[in-house]
Amino acid sequence: MSVRLKDLAKQTGYSISTISRALLGYSDVNPATRKKILEAAKRLDYYPSQIAKQLRSGRTRTIGFLIPTYGERFSDPFFIELLTGIGDMASLMDYDILVGTSGDGEKELEEYRRVVGGGRVEGLIITRTRIRDQRVSYLLKTHTPFILLGRVLDHKNVPYIDIDSRSGIKILTRHLIESGHRRIGFITTPDDLVFTKFRNQGYREALKEAGIPYDPDIVEIGNLTLESGKSLGLKLLSRKDRPTAIVAVNDLMALGTYGAAQQLGLTIGRDVSITGYDGISLSKNAHPPLTTIEVPIYEIGKQLFEMLYKLINHENLGESQILLPPKAVFRESVGSPA
Amino acid sequence: MSVRLKDLAKQTGYSISTISRALLGYSDVNPATRKKILEAAKRLDYYPSQIAKQLRSGRTRTIGFLIPTYGERFSDPFFIELLTGIGDMASLMDYDILVGTSGDGEKELEEYRRVVGGGRVEGLIITRTRIRDQRVSYLLKTHTPFILLGRVLDHKNVPYIDIDSRSGIKILTRHLIESGHRRIGFITTPDDLVFTKFRNQGYREALKEAGIPYDPDIVEIGNLTLESGKSLGLKLLSRKDRPTAIVAVNDLMALGTYGAAQQLGLTIGRDVSITGYDGISLSKNAHPPLTTIEVPIYEIGKQLFEMLYKLINHENLGESQILLPPKAVFRESVGSPA
DNA sequence: CTGTTAGCGCCTTCAG
DNA sequence: CTGAAGGCGCTAACAG
Numbered sequence: 131m132s133v134r135l136k137d138l139a140k141q142t143g144y145s146i147s148t149i150s151r152a153l154l155g156y157s158d159v160n161p162a163t164r165k166k167i168l169e170a171a172k173r174l175d176y177y178p179s180q181i182a183k184q185l186r187s188g189r190t191r192t193i194g195f196l197i198p199t200y201g202e203r204f205s206d207p208f209f210i211e212l213l214t215g216i217g218d219m220a221s222l223m224d225y226d227i228l229v230g231t232s233g234d235g236e237k238e239l240e241e242y243r244r245v246v247g248g249g250r251v252e253g254l255i256i257t258r259t260r261i262r263d264q265r266v267s268y269l270l271k272t273h274t275p276f277i278l279l280g281r282v283l284d285h286k287n288v289p290y291i292d293i294d295s296r297s298g299i300k301i302l303t304r305h306l307i308e309s310g311h312r313r314i315g316f317i318t319t320p321d322d323l324v325f326t327k328f329r330n331q332g333y334r335e336a337l338k339e340a341g342i343p344y345d346p347d348i349v350e351i352g353n354l355t356l357e358s359g360k361s362l363g364l365k366l367l368s369r370k371d372r373p374t375a376i377v378a379v380n381d382l383m384a385l386g387t388y389g390a391a392q393q394l395g396l397t398i399g400r401d402v403s404i405t406g407y408d409g410i411s412l413s414k415n416a417h418p419p420l421t422t423i424e425v426p427i428y429e430i431g432k433q434l435f436e437m438l439y440k441l442i443n444h445e446n447l448g449e450s451q452i453l454l455p456p457k458a459v460f461r462e463s464v465g466s467p468a
Numbered sequence: 469m470s471v472r473l474k475d476l477a478k479q480t481g482y483s484i485s486t487i488s489r490a491l492l493g494y495s496d497v498n499p500a501t502r503k504k505i506l507e508a509a510k511r512l513d514y515y516p517s518q519i520a521k522q523l524r525s526g527r528t529r530t531i532g533f534l535i536p537t538y539g540e541r542f543s544d545p546f547f548i549e550l551l552t553g554i555g556d557m558a559s560l561m562d563y564d565i566l567v568g569t570s571g572d573g574e575k576e577l578e579e580y581r582r583v584v585g586g587g588r589v590e591g592l593i594i595t596r597t598r599i600r601d602q603r604v605s606y607l608l609k610t611h612t613p614f615i616l617l618g619r620v621l622d623h624k625n626v627p628y629i630d631i632d633s634r635s636g637i638k639i640l641t642r643h644l645i646e647s648g649h650r651r652i653g654f655i656t657t658p659d660d661l662v663f664t665k666f667r668n669q670g671y672r673e674a675l676k677e678a679g680i681p682y683d684p685d686i687v688e689i690g691n692l693t694l695e696s697g698k699s700l701g702l703k704l705l706s707r708k709d710r711p712t713a714i715v716a717v718n719d720l721m722a723l724g725t726y727g728a729a730q731q732l733g734l735t736i737g738r739d740v741s742i743t744g745y746d747g748i749s750l751s752k753n754a755h756p757p758l759t760t761i762e763v764p765i766y767e768i769g770k771q772l773f774e775m776l777y778k779l780i781n782h783e784n785l786g787e788s789q790i791l792l793p794p795k796a797v798f799r800e801s802v803g804s805p806a
Numbered sequence: 807c808t809g810t811t812a813g814c815g816c817c818t819t820c821a822g
Numbered sequence: 823c824t825g826a827a828g829g830c831g832c833t834a835a836c837a838g
């Protein structure tokens with residue numbers, strides 16, 4: 131169907147190997163010959179078979195990125211920003227991205243096996259790291275290059291980028307405490323996600339340092355979606371001893387509690403203060419604007435790819451474990467309690 | 469590096485072709501032989517080289533999806549939902565997705581050429597169709613299967629899924645009119661995007677049928693982001709003869725105008741009514757909930773893949789041009805003017 | 807039932 | 823300066 135070297139050979143009368151060399155810019159080709167060959171290539175709209183190149187070279191110039199549909203399906207603006215960052219940098223370095231969705235359990239691993247074992251990708255970027263993450267074990271075992279967005283606890287020396295979210299949540303919680311809050315609810319996530327552990331720590335530490343006892347009754351577990359933020363927000367804010375502030379571990383759930391507060395007729399920033407985490411563009415434009423940790427996810431996507439690229443190509447990675455400091459933005463969703 | 473057929477051959481003592489046949493389940497292999505081979509494969513964690521298979525078969529079992537970074541970069545929740553839909557169905561049919569970001573102009577076409585001409589994908593899904601879309605011309609010329617999300621105007625018979633957004637916007641505009649509005653602002657997009665044309669038509673037709681003159685002074689052009697919705701909303705709502713209602717062509721811009729209204733101290737649904745388009749999960753949870761057109765984008769993603777699959781595999785596509793009726797949801801962002 | 811052979815498209819020695 | 827040959831890993835036709 132499409133034009134191959136052999137077609138150019140037929141057209142020009144030269145052999146396949148001469149054509150190949152001319153196209154690759156080798157110096158041992160007669161300029162006149164090269165000219166004819168390049169013209170024919172252009173005329174017939176020749177593009178080399180990437181597949182053949184890949185087989186020949188043993189390299190795919192492709193990285194993998196599997197969207198975890200583990201647990202709930204989510205439409206997190208976060209992911210497309212991340213993917214765009216990865217993609218822009220990949221495109222710059224002439225790499226492609228193989229994207230898939232991965233289920234959970236054995237099915238997830240099967241997906242990795244197919245892509246990695248089948249030699250389709252040279253490396254992967256892994257998100258939503260979990261406690262005892264089977265993906266990480268598998269990739270280590272198969273010596274496949276990868277970079278984590280987030281950390282794992284059971285392996286040292288795996289390269290990652292992460293934001294210090296323990297400090298992040300701690301800063302936000304402390305900010306609430308300094309604003310006068312003593313009863314602060316917490317909306318977190320199931321603790322098989324690694325970042326949950328850090329964020330929970332941040333919350334508890336801030337309370338402890340202020341001498342506020344930890345009250346499990348006002349800690350709820352959601353699934354990162356707007357909807358779960360709303361229903362858990364309703365639950366917390368409907369209590370007779372309702373908290374005057376709520377810390378949510380991501381923006382979407384925080385914005386969900388906005389809905390809950392509004393439904394209950396509470397004014398955010400006055401009747402109840404709320405904080406989030408991620409800094410998605412909606413957080414700035416919410417009403418009132420949301421106090422949160424701003425994560426430069428597009429930039430992180432670019433950097434993740436850069437690191438993976440170096441790892442794949444055996445370049446010096448420099449720092450391989452990057453823990454970025456959180457950048458808090460204080461906005462009007464936080465005020466003093468009545 | 470990884471285990472290949474030849475390694476299994478060495479291990480078991482059989483020839484490469486016997487191994488291959490055993491693994492593929494051919495019937496002309498001695499059951500005992502097969503058993504030994506399967507065991508060896510399992511033990512050595514054999515996975516066939518997808519690249520070799522692809523070269524051999526001439527098929528990649530991969531489709532392409534290029535995220536248009538044309539114009540502004542956007543973190544539209546829309547895209548990740550769409551990608552998840554495509555991905556889930558692709559995974560079911562054992563297809564992979566090659567994702568890239570594409571710039572604009574000649575750079576965009578180059579990206580397509582590389583992926584298509586290089587034979588990396590069997591087909592593509594194209595979004596954000598434009599007037600005189602060079603991607604469509606190229607894919608038609610190269611006989612590459614593709615399905616559009618959206619329509620094009622200059623070619624008949626290209627397969628697509630689209631929502632009848634002319635009707636959609638018309639319904640919403642009419643709803644505003646029936647609620648008593650006569651002065652209705654419009655926030656739209658640059659008219660190189662095809663859907664802009666249809667949405668603009670819907671707006672104008674609704675006005676016309678109600679005998680309301682079209683006033684270009686209260687029509688603004690944004691870039692689909694929250695931010696542009698906000699700044700254009702401010703512009704419209706700061707006019708002395710400010711509109712009592714605003715129709716935005718997508719939810720993000722509509723929610724941007726929420727910010728504008730709130731900044732100006734206007735109550736949405738009372739001082740100003742607002743409508744969107746897309747039905748992202750935020751629209752339901754906004755305060756007040758947004759009147760919009762609900763687009764089942766995850767489902768559409770699945771269906772896009774299904775159509776592309778059929779096209780690629782020469783199955784009967786049935787209807788190849790699917791225009792879905794808009795599904796309006798009327799919520800509290802619309803009320804009667806003061 | 808099993809092995810040998812050829813070829814997908816490309817690049818890269820090696821000869822001439 | 824150019825062509826012939828080999829091989830990346832796999833499958834399918836053909837012998838035996």
